[in-house]
Every structure is written in structure tokens, then in C-alpha cells.
Amino acid sequence: EGERFVLVSHAPDSDSWWNTIKNAIALAGEQMDVTVEYRNPPTGDLADMARIIEQAAASGPNGIIATIADFDVLKGPLADAVDRGIPVITINSGTVEQSKEIGALLHVGQPEYDAGFGAGEQAKAAGVTSFLCVNHYITNPASVERCQGFADALGVELGNQMIDAGQDPGEIQSKVAAYLQTNPDTNGILTLGPTSAHPTIAALNATGQAGAIFFGTFDLSTEIAAAVKDGTINFAIDQQPFLQGYLPVVVLTNLARYGVVPGNSINSGPGFITKDNIALVEQYAGQYR
């Protein structure tokens, strides 16, 4: 009863995608009667994240849940925590192999490159030959991997097709519009989350290209769900972040209480949300989905 777990993410304070995970751990905490603390580097600096993991370990929790945003950076601190006898579960980014090497119990997540690659395969099937990857967070390595995976699946060079969009929605919209105007043969778009997806939807609406361009995005939000419904967005990649927050808490609690733990890693995604299955998702988009 009353165990304390710490979840450490790599996301900057303002990253909205992590709300779902925060909501999930809050829910799981309530249900299992444990405390789960959410921590993150305020600016998204991974070096700071490593410090936070060290700090979390020093505070002696019953378990640590962390992303492997960068294996090199986080291997040390996470392995240290394992060595202290703290159970660790890795989530979100990173691969199962990396998770094993660290000595974590299991990994709940979706590797970024593979997710991008999966999206690319769908796009290829739809006949995309030239695309635009709207990267609103280019300084984050995972974001580049998604675009790279997409390009590799299409079998094209990434090159200038990934743009550094910045985080200001007005500018993102203008940049997307400018790109599409100068590269009229573009027939696919990949956005990396709500921050870039919303302005891109606006840009497509403004230029009348909504629905004409194959449009995939990562993650979900109310606006994205609506766009999936009206056909502007062809699919949203859902890595079901809820599970990434909820499952580790449940697993760690049960481990602490009864010593039981699943033997294998869990792939929470990629799940593709399209017009067909949107209804289910829509209700909780941005909160639990």
C-alpha cells in the first residue's frame, strides 16, 4: 500500500502529448492506491533528464518508469537505478533491446523509427512519392527518426522534405503553405504531433488542398480526430500512450506487492486510427487517447 513510483519523461514542460500519460498515471495511481510522480526536464534537455533519473533513484522510490529518449545518455543513470535494486520499466521511445541492456523489467512503447517506417508504408501504398515532414521540434532526435523512417519506407531521400517548422502555429501554417506552393508535386504530409498537425490542417484548409494530399500524423487530439473524420487526415498513428502510463504502474505495483511480473515487453503501438475506427477514439482524444 502507498508505494511511490516516479515516471521520468524527456518531454519539455509544454509538450501536450504527455497529458494522456499524466492522466493515465493519475488514474492508475488512484486505482492501485499508489503515488506516481511525473517528472521531466523543463526544456527537454536530455542531459537534464539523466540528472532527474539519478535524483529519482536517490530518493529511493519503489520503481522508476522512464523513456529511453537517447540510449547513450540514459543508459548509465537507468542502469545505476537497476543496480540499486530499483525496478525499472522503460516506456515510449527506445527499443526492446536497449531496454534489456539496461536491465529494465520490460518496455512498453513504440520505437520511433519503426513507427515512422510503418506510416511510410501506408503512404507508399497510397501512392505517395514526394512528401513533407513538418518537424516542429527538430532539435529533438526522436523527431528526426520519425521523418527518416517515413522517408526510408517510401524509398526516397529525406533531404529538404523535412522542414524546421518552429513551434509557433502561425509560422508553421505559413511555412507549410509556402512549402506546398513551391513544391506542388508534394503528395504526402507527415506531422509529428498536435503542435504541427493543427496548423497544417489550417494550411490545407486555407489552400483548398484538404483531402487532396495524403496526410498522416503522429498522436491524437480533438482537432486531429475531427480532421480524421472529415478526411483531411488519412491516419493518425496512435501509440496508445495511455497504456504506456497505466501498465507500468500496474506492473510495478503488483511486483512490489506480490512479486509477479510479465515476461515480455509490450508494444503499445503503432495503432493506426482512420475514419473507420475514429468513433471509439474521439470521445477521449487528448485525455486518455
Next chain:
Amino acid sequence: MADTPLIELIDIKKQFGPVIALNGVSVSVMPGECHCLLGDNGAGKSTFIKTMAGVHKPTSGEIRMNGKSVSFADPREAMNAGVATVYQDLAMIPLMSVTRNFWMGREPRRRFGPFQFLDMDRANRITLEEMRRMGIQLRAPDQAVGTLSGGERQTVAIARAVYFGAKVLILDEPTSALGVRQTANVLATIDRVRKTGVGIVFITHNVRHAMAVGDRFTVLNRGKTLGTALKGELQPEQLQDMMAGGAEMAELSSSLGGTV
């Protein structure tokens, strides 16, 4: 000279935290009179006239204008009451044009529907005219003050004060940064202004400058009035002594040839 002073300050005290800058100073100014305020550095001259001009509020003491007790909340009020000041540190902004400096704080305006706009034409015209009257030929009214010489800046400041109908014009060491010729110019200007009936408070270190234009002399020392005298009642040497405390001076000046 009329009988009621234009402005009268009675037993003014002013304290800044632990520093007592003024410890009971009384001065009055008659119309058309040039009242010289003399004193060593730190005697409190600047503090005193800032009190007169509404920059500082006196800790105690009374200010009377035309016999009525007044209290200035800020420099604007003092200006509106007719007390204009040309500060030692000049109050000119080098980056701004002569016109904008000239009118600063009292810009002329013109109604335009519900709005009031600057009347730039008028401002420019009057500035050029007033500066010409003071003997300065401006290249253009929007010339920056930073491009003027020190004497010219002093003149702009004086012209501004006079134009705005100053009844009492305070000049804080207007000649201290100037050369001989420019000094003579400024003294001539003072003389001219005095003759129009404006009361002048002229602050200086330089006894000879004071003797040249002063009608009355008040010497401050360490925050107190040492005394007031009319022109002719005092020799320059006496004034000099009062300012610096005779004994010490005598000793020093003898070793230097007595000419300080």
C-alpha cells in the same frame, strides 16, 4: 523693484536618509533681480534649487509665491507657477531634436476632432525664432541637440525657460562647463533676461561671474545660509572668504601667491 518677492523660501530643511543636505536656508527673489547663490561643493546649492523647482519636497520649511504659501508636488507644478530651472546637468536630451527638447513637457497641441496632436509646424517655427533671438542660427529645427556645442545647449535651455513665461528663472552653474567666450555670452543672456523683469537665481562657484551680474548674494555653507548681502556691500575677497572659511584659505593662498 517691487516690494513683495516673487518667491520666498523660509527655513528650508532637507534630509536624504542619513545625509542632512539643507539645514535651514532662507532666500527670496525680487522681480528683475539676479540673486546669486554661492557656496562650496556640496554646500547644498543644487539641493536647494531643486526644492524650489519642485524636484524635491522639503523636509520642513515654507515656500511662498507672491506672498501665498505653495507646495509643489512635481516639477510641472512649479513650472506652471512660473518657476523655471536650467539644471547643472542641463535637462537636454542629446538624441532628440532641438524643437522636441525645447517644448519637452509643454508641447503645443492642436485639436483634431476628439484628438489632440502635436502642432509641429508651430513648434518648429517658434523654436527657430526664439533661438535666433538668442543669437543662434539653427541648421534645421529637427537637428539633434547632440550636434550642438555646450554653450548652445545652455542657450536652448535658457530660451526655453524664458519662452514659457518664467517669472523666476533658476540657473544652476550655467557657466561651469563653458569657455570664456561662451561664458560671456551666457552672462549677457542673463543680463538681458533680467531686464525683462524676470527674477533670476544664479548659482555659481565663481565669485567674479557672480559679481558681474548679481544684485544680491547669498552664501551657503554646509547646508546653512551664511548670510545675504546687496551688491556693493561686499568685496569679492570677502565673498571668497565666506565661501571657503577664511583662516584655512588665507594660509593656503599665501603659499601660492594669494591669487586663488
Next chain:
Amino acid sequence: MADTPLIELIDIKKQFGPVIALNGVSVSVMPGECHCLLGDNGAGKSTFIKTMAGVHKPTSGEIRMNGKSVSFADPREAMNAGVATVYQDLAMIPLMSVTRNFWMGREPRRRFGPFQFLDMDRANRITLEEMRRMGIQLRAPDQAVGTLSGGERQTVAIARAVYFGAKVLILDEPTSALGVRQTANVLATIDRVRKTGVGIVFITHNVRHAMAVGDRFTVLNRGKTLGTALKGELQPEQLQDMMAGGAEMAELSSSLGGTV
């Protein structure tokens, strides 16, 4: 007085972009002499002594020390050659302590293995001593200069120059911001320093100050030498006239009572 001048500047010209600040100025300084440099504002006095002190490089002209032609790349070189300057704008840093200001640019050092550290004890001791010699009692050597009065700061600057073995000491209007008593103090200091055989270049606007301590007088006007005279050759009034251009002055001063 010896026969070779300590320093001799011959036909110095200096131009800043379009402004010709010096247009052929020659001055020499003998040991133990106080050479006064007079001139109206903008005459080029500061520019001239900055050239002497190595701040500016002359556009043309020659500088000789003890008869040998020299050229100063920067103020350090001039200082090392024995030309020390107390600038009009003082060159004191109010935020720093008296000791650090005193030694600035020539800090005493002590070897410590391969390293050289500040010798703070010595620096403090000497500073206190030198200041006491000049008649100033410091609270502590690490007192900030910002807490000193203007006259005290001047004295620190002069003490510093003298301590560092200045052969030629240049003073740029050391009295312009001072009251009478502080002025007298500074003039006394000048007199004392001169008697030790140091050559002094004393710049001022004030003819009376110049007459008090000067041995020779050079008047600058608009970047040119108007002439040099020994003490006794000239009356103060003549100097005054030279500085400002006689005719104009006469007219003005008559209207003001002739006492300017």
C-alpha cells in the same frame, strides 16, 4: 631649471575624420616647471594632452623626450616613459576600491613559484601611506572610490601619478568640478609636486588658477598655439583676451561691468 626640456611637442596636428582638432601646436616642459595650457572650450587642450599621453597618435608632428624623438603606441608606453596624466574625466572607477584604483594598470606583483600574484598587502600599505601624505585619511584601503568626494578623487589621481615616478605630470582641468576649498587644496598639491622637480602641464579655463601656480603659459585657440609667455610677462587680462579674442570680449564685458 635645466636646459633640455623633459618633453617637447613640435607642430602637432591631429584630425578626427572631418574635424581638425589640432592644427600645429608646439609646447615644451622643463623640469620643475608648471606649464599652463589655456584655451576656450574646444580649443583642443584635451586632445593635445591626450596626444602627449599616448591616447591619440598625432596625425603629424614630433614628440621628443629628453631630446630624443619618441612615439607612444599606447598610454602604458607613455606612462613607462614617465608621462602621467590626470584626466578631466578622472580615470577613476567608482565601483572599485581606492587601492585597486591607485594601482590600476601597474599592480605590484609577487612571485609565487611560476605565478605572479598581486601583492595586496604592499599595495594597501603604500596606498594608505601615499594618501595620508596627501592629507587624506582613508577609512580603509578597500573603501570604494565612489564613497570619496570629488576633491579626494582628484587627490588620489594625483597621488597615483606622482607615486609612479612621473617626470611629466599632466593635469586636465583638475579644479573645474571643485569648490574653492578643494581647489585650493589641489593647487597646493600641484605646488608641492612641482617643487620635487616634476614638470607639470596644467590645463585650465581659469586664468586666476593659472596665474596662481603657473611658470609659463601657452594659449590655444581653435587648434593653434596663440603664443607662449613666461610668468610676469603677461597680465591676467591679457591672457583672458588671448583666450577669447579681445574685441568681442571687450564689448560684452563693458555691458556687464567689465568684470568677466
Next chain:
Amino acid sequence: MVDQPPGAPTADERVQRQSTLRRAFVRPELGAMAGTVLVFIYFAIVAGGTGMFAADGIMNWGVVSAQFAIIAVGACLLMIAGEFDLSVGSMIGFAGIVIALLSVHLGWPMWASIIAAFIVAMLIGAANGYLVIKTGLPSFIVTLASLYILRGLTIYLSISTTRQTIIGGVREAAQGDWLATLFGGKVLGFIFYWLADMGWIATFQAGNRAGQPVVDGIPMLMIWAIALIIFAHVLLTRTRFGNWIYAAGGDAKAARYVGVPVDRVKIAMFVFSAFCATIFAACQVMEFGSAAADRGLLKEFEAIIAVVIGGALLTGGYGSVIGAALGALIFGVVQQGLFFAGVESSLFRVFLGVILLLAVILNTYIRRLITGER
């Protein structure tokens, strides 16, 4: 006071005359004007054929420039008044979240939420100003503190009330609100339809808006930018208050002596800066239908850069709104132009830095000519 500049106005044989032609050209905005011309020429050459100068291309960089201009105007007046505000970016995020929280989460009517956001933001601006004035601290420090405090509060507020850092649904809440249309809508659409009918601007060829003109109105954002520029320009050059702004920044003490209420002027400019940030936030929230806690990141620098490119003096007392607006235009054109020209987009920051440096060197030179500053 001590070293006087050459007494130019009286004929002086020691100063060579300046040509009148040169003087006629020498204005605070000159650098920005030259920059604007150069930038346009550059992009006309490298991106002339890419549609950058077609109607929709113009609208594209126009909107971005308008965004920059809105905050640049606020930063410009404040900088002329001698202060600056590093909290502009955080204020944008904060104001947006306040609007969204009040309207979506608490269900206030949209107009009330917007007005409340304006009031709160302007109060914070006033608090910034008050602190700067009362403590005498540099505005760099005070507004740096607000930068952190406001950003922290924004995230804390939105997370603690909605468990999200992005709050959507604003568009729905704004439906039919009179005040919301002032920030979100487009105007003058009929002109563009008419232009399209005349064949002067292109129409969509395909997609769900085929046949409509590619530009179907001027967004309110642009209207606001233009209105703010005109307002600030008139305020600065044509009113008494404008003279006080210059005076407060040029020399606060001198201004105070002649009766200029310097404190009030400076605080008012902090408030105006917050006001501009809130307009920016309101337009953005209305246009995109959502507010996010990370909006406005680094916008304070962008505002300052635009103003400085426009010829203002970082230390106050000198500058022009027209210059700041041109700075914003340069900023927008370069940012978008690089896309049109197909340049690797991460190089944008490099370009920006270089332009900033060149502009500011040119501006300094021009300023010295004008003011005799040395």
C-alpha cells in the same frame, strides 16, 4: 558635457560640410528601408518564379510579418522609452491559456474571457513596469524573472486545471461571439472574389475549394498589425505623449526635471507591450482554436530583433515605428522566402543572425550621423 561635438550650426572652418543630399536620406529607418529593398531584390531573383510574389505567396509572408509586427510595435515603443521586455513570449502563452481556460474550461462567454485576458495581461505588464521603476533594477532582470514566472504559471495553470497543456475547443466556444470575430475573422473578402473574377488573382484549381480565389480575405491579424503600426506611429511622432516616450528613454532624469511624468510613461509602455502580446495571443487562439502553454517561445527575442533591425537604439530614446515594422517585414520575408527559395530551413537562424549584425552596424552609423553621438 565635457568634450563637445563640433559646433556644426555656426560656420566653422574646422568642420567639412556635409552634402545636403546625404542629409536628406539620413533617417532612422534608412537602414531598414535599404534592408527591405535588398531582401526583396534578393528573393525576386532567387525565388521569383516560385509564387512567392503571387497573391497567395504575398499573403503567406504578409501574415508572418504581421505577426512579428504586432509584438515589434509594442517592443519598439517600450525600447524607445528606454526599457525592454523579455516576458513578451511568456505573456503570449499566458494570455492564450487564460482565454482558453476561462472560455472553454469555466464556460465564460468568449468576449468576457478575452477582456479578462487583456486586463490580467496588462496588469502584469504594469507590475513589470512598477517593479522596474520602483526598484531601479534593469528591466532585463525584472522581465527575465517574469519570463520564468509567467511561463511556469502558464504551464501550472493549464495542467492543474485541465491536465493538459494544450486547450482546444476555443473555436466552438467562440461561435458567434462579437469580440472573437475581431480577432479571428477575415475581412474584405469580396474584393478578392472580384479580383479573381477579373482574373487578376488565381483561383483554386482542384480540391474542395476549387473556383474560389486563393486569397479570400485579409485576416484580422493583418488589420491589427496595420492598425497598431499606424496608431503607434502617430502616437510617437504626432502627440505630446510620443514626445514624452522619446524623452523618457533619452534621459529619464532630464525629462523628469521638465515635468514629464516619466514613471507613468514607462509603465504605460510596459502595459502597451503586454497589450500587443495579448492581441497576438488572441488572434492566434481564435485562428487555431486552441491555446498551448508553449506558445510564444523566444518571441521576445524576435520582437527585439525586429525593432533593432528597424533602427531603434537598444538603450532607448531613439527609433521609429516604421523602422520596427520594416524590421518585422524583413524578418517575415526572409523566414518565408527561404522556404520559397528551397534553402535548407535550419539555415534560417544563420541568416537571421547575419542580417541582425549587418543591420545594426549600418543603423549605428546612420544614427551617429543624425544625432552627433560619438
Next chain:
Amino acid sequence: MVDQPPGAPTADERVQRQSTLRRAFVRPELGAMAGTVLVFIYFAIVAGGTGMFAADGIMNWGVVSAQFAIIAVGACLLMIAGEFDLSVGSMIGFAGIVIALLSVHLGWPMWASIIAAFIVAMLIGAANGYLVIKTGLPSFIVTLASLYILRGLTIYLSISTTRQTIIGGVREAAQGDWLATLFGGKVLGFIFYWLADMGWIATFQAGNRAGQPVVDGIPMLMIWAIALIIFAHVLLTRTRFGNWIYAAGGDAKAARYVGVPVDRVKIAMFVFSAFCATIFAACQVMEFGSAAADRGLLKEFEAIIAVVIGGALLTGGYGSVIGAALGALIFGVVQQGLFFAGVESSLFRVFLGVILLLAVILNTYIRRLITGER
């Protein structure tokens, strides 16, 4: 010069005497010292039982503080010399990428890559300084331009060569390199083993390192921080050059007149600031085995905040390295302490802003007492 402060040293009946006790306490670092004590007391109360003050807890905030201290030292000397550097954060990212690119991508030996990064970074620092000196522009503008240029170059370089913004594999490349251990390793491990044997610090309970102490050495990062603090402190207070740094920042013109080579001093401080940033980057790259283009974001502000909390004057000429180090300590303790205390992490910025404001008000008061400034 005109309004003189009270002539304190000569007995003056117009100035009330200050108590000697008060004067004994009045030092530039006083504010930071008081702050440090307060912060420790606060966290001892709210987070005393959370392991924050156990060996590994101390190591945790110690390392974070050391990180801040490294860049704060550079920023401190530069600020005292009268300039500041907004490009520190970008420089950290840039230097890291240079090391990784050269060693991993181009296969240079690690020592050569590190040295090359130091050289390049210090040249850029020198260029910053040179521009500031030669153009007379405020360092705010010049280094703001470098902030953008360097960050842009960092992203561009890493993307155009490796198609990634993160470059891993540095640890492997550094294997056995003599210079790399200077930045990446840990020292004095034996002490901690001994302490663990004595039972004074905890050991790992499980895993492949069971039995080893939880802290097994002092990371080089801390050694660097301490070394830099000592070096800078001695340089500033005990050498001629240190006096020149104060002089250059206090009044560059005055310093120049007495022969202080102000330009060289200022440029040297820009170089030193770049040097510190590179040390930061090298330690980070070696410790984590990778470099990323987003490293160091906003670190320039954090460095400036630590220095200002430490009592330095933003406009130069006044400050102390000890103060800056204490500022960094406060920064680190508060940041990590809030995690220990379980406070909502978004409130960290709010705390930081408030601490900054309070510290700077206190420091201003202290400074005025010391310097007679008004």
C-alpha cells in the same frame, strides 16, 4: 562628478556613522550567502527525509550545481568585464556536435576532436569579442546574433552530415583516450569505497553492482567546476589581470587611459566564456556518449541568473566568483530540491523567477552600501 557623495572618510557632522558590525558583513556575496543558507534550511525542512541529503542525493544536486557553476564562472568574469554572452547555450550545443562529428563521423582520435572543438569555440568567442569591441555595439545584440547563428549552424551541420540531430557512439570512440577521461571519468573512488565499508554511505542492494557504494567517485564535472571556481577566484582577486577585469567593466575609458589593455581583457573574457561552455559540452558529451543539437538551450539565461543572484552587477565592474558559485548552488539545489520535495515541476520556474527578483533587490541594496553608488 557633479553631485558628490557625502565625504565619508573625513568626519562630517552631516553623515550619521555606520556600525562597524554592519560593515564587516557587507560583502558582494552576502546576498548569495544568505540565500544559500535559507534554501538549505527550507529543503532540510520540506525534503529532509527524502534522501536529498544522503550521499547520492547530495551527489545529485551537487552535479547539477557544478554544471551551472561551470558556465556561471565564465559568465561571471565576462559580466564583471562589462559584457555578456547570450550565445553560451548555443555554444554548448555547437561544441558538443563538433566533438561528436569529428570523432564519430570523421573518425578523428578523440583527443584531437576535443582540442579542435576547444579551438573552434574559443575562436568564435574571440570573434564575438572582436565584434563587440570593434563595432562598439552592445554585446546583447552581437551575442544574440551568435545565439541564432550558432544554433542554426549546429542543426545544419549535424543534419547535413548525419541526417540526425543527435550523434551517438561517442563513448565507444572515446575508449581509452587520455583526454576523454579528463572530462568523462570519475576520481577518488577509493574514498567512497572506504566510506561504504565503514557503513557511512549506502551501497547498492541488488543487481550486478550489489555491494558497491551508491556513489563511487567524484565526476570530473565537479572537479572542473571546483577548479574553474578556484582559478577564476584567484585570477580575479589575486592577480593583475583580475584588477584589469574589474577596471574594464567598471569604466573602460578610464581603464584605457591608465594603460589597461581593455580590448584584450574583454576579448579574453569572451574567449574564457566560450572555453567554459566547451568544458560543459565536453563533460556532457563524454558522460552521456552523445551530442545533440538541442543541448544547452536557454543555458545563457541560467548562467546570467546564477551570476546575478551571486551579486554581480549586470552592467559590469562589480561581482565575485564565489557569489556566482553560490548562485549556481542555489540554482541546483532549488531545481533538484523541488523534485525531492515532490512539488509540481512546472512551479520551478516560478520559484526561480521569484528568487531572482528577491536576490537582486537584496544585492542592489548591499552594493549601494559598499560602493556609495546612488
